[in-house]
Amino acid sequence: MEKTVMTEKTEKTTEEYEKKLKAYYDETGRLTQYPSKRPMRILALTKIAEQFEASRKYTEKEVNEIIRTNIAFGDVELVRREMFQYRLVDRLKDGSAYWREENQRT
Numbered sequence: 001m002e003k004t005v006m007t008e009k010t011e012k013t014t015e016e017y018e019k020k021l022k023a024y025y026d027e028t029g030r031l032t033q034y035p036s037k038r039p040m041r042i043l044a045l046t047k048i049a050e051q052f053e054a055s056r057k058y059t060e061k062e063v064n065e066i067i068r069t070n071i072a073f074g075d076v077e078l079v080r081r082e083m084f085q086y087r088l089v090d091r092l093k094d095g096s097a098y099w100r101e102e103n104q105r106t
Contacts, residue, residue: 017043030072034079042086048079049088052100063089063098 017039024044026032031048035041048070052058058066060080067076067083083089084098091098 026072032072045083045088049083054100054102058098060095
């Protein structure tokens with residue numbers, strides 16, 4: 001029973017963050033500012049990662065373009081690195097290919 005309470009609390013917290021996160025997007029749906037709070041960053045990064053087709057390989061250039069179309073600020077590299085760090089996408093060691101697995105966080 002305690003686990004259910006924790007799940008409801010987590011869901012409520014996620015909903016609260018998603019509501020607050022809306023202020024970070026412009027009218028076209030692009031992220032205008034990178035959130036400083038980790039839970040909000042993860043939600044924002046997850047939204048970007050959802051733009052990737054599962055199991056399809058992307059070049060770094062293609063990844064950058066997807067990110068660029070989803071953000072209104074210039075730090076594409078930060079977003080790409082953090083998507084990898086939070087395991088929203090995976091990549092080869094040399095960074096030549098990126099992909100989103102079916103079972104990853106998104």
